[in-house]
Amino acid sequence: MSQLYVVGTGPGDGQLVAPKAREAIAASSDLVAYGLYLDLLGDVCDGKQHHDLPLGEEIARARLALDLAASGKTTALISSGDIGIYAMATLVFELLDQQLQGKEDHPEWLDVEIEVIPGISAMQAGASRVGALLGHDFCTISLSDLLTPWETIEKRIHSAGSGDFVVSFYNPVSRKRDWQLNHARDVLLQYRPATTPVLLGRQLTREDESITITTLEKLDARDVDMFTLVSVGNSESRHIVNGAREWLYTPRGYSKKLV
Numbered sequence: 001m002s003q004l005y006v007v008g009t010g011p012g013d014g015q016l017v018a019p020k021a022r023e024a025i026a027a028s029s030d031l032v033a034y035g036l037y038l039d040l041l042g043d044v045c046d047g048k049q050h051h052d053l054p055l056g057e058e059i060a061r062a063r064l065a066l067d068l069a070a071s072g073k074t075t076a077l078i079s080s081g082d083i084g085i086y087a088m089a090t091l092v093f094e095l096l097d098q099q100l101q102g103k104e105d106h107p108e109w110l111d112v113e114i115e116v117i118p119g120i121s122a123m124q125a126g127a128s129r130v131g132a133l134l135g136h137d138f139c140t141i142s143l144s145d146l147l148t149p150w151e152t153i154e155k156r157i158h159s160a161g162s163g164d165f166v167v168s169f170y171n172p173v174s175r176k177r178d179w180q181l182n183h184a185r186d187v188l189l190q191y192r193p194a195t196t197p198v199l200l201g202r203q204l205t206r207e208d209e210s211i212t213i214t215t216l217e218k219l220d221a222r223d224v225d226m227f228t229l230v231s232v233g234n235s236e237s238r239h240i241v242n243g244a245r246e247w248l249y250t251p252r253g254y255s256k257k258l259v
Helices: 019-027 035-045 058-070 089-100 107-111 122-130 150-162 180-188
Strands: 003-008 030-033 049-052 075-079 113-117 138-142 166-170 197-202 210-215 228-232 238-242 245-249
Touching: 003 019, 003 058, 003 089, 019 035, 019 075, 019 113, 030 035, 030 058, 035 049, 035 075, 049 058, 058 075, 058 089, 058 107, 089 107, 122 166, 122 197, 122 210, 122 228, 122 245, 138 150, 150 166, 150 180, 166 180, 180 228
Parallel strands: 003 075, 003 113, 030 049, 030 075, 138 166
Antiparallel strands: 166 228, 197 210, 197 228, 238 245
């Protein structure tokens, strides 16, 4: 039976890779991924055929994984974080959808058994590093306008602001795109206090991890790069300090029961 595992391997710490993800990789002969993701996994990838395609080749990666699986090779398509959140899983199913609509010529893809294995996302890893920032309703917004028009992204930022959601921004900046984050900050400042706590989590759970707690008014794209997750609290989110320890959390309303 043709088998494709679509695997999320978490934010980077090997101890946060789910046992089921490790089992899927161990069962596979071929691994398709951006090379860094395989490097982070270490020994579990030994003895496998590696298919390393660079950033920007996401469609080619998904096609290759489907082709390998359809040819009878048990294959794992791997992304960091959760592969279903801004990652490769959606491309696999989009290609299958295209095949079913007659827009692709790969009927063999339809015989592939697909199992999606989730991983811990960057927003979850970041929230855990500082406490419980995602303790109430939250959303994620990608600030990359490569595939989504900026007008749509801006509308979603306004909606998140008016709905008072905790917002985690993915793809906040890049080498060629550095103005969107500051614009998003200015939009959110229309809806919540300037002192709203903000988490900047860079290279989360990896050896060179850095965590910065700041405020919405002080959020600046110059302090952020493409490896940084930006999570903005809602109007109720709290920054508490206990000696040398700092925590962020978003209350859910239990204070009514604590009195």
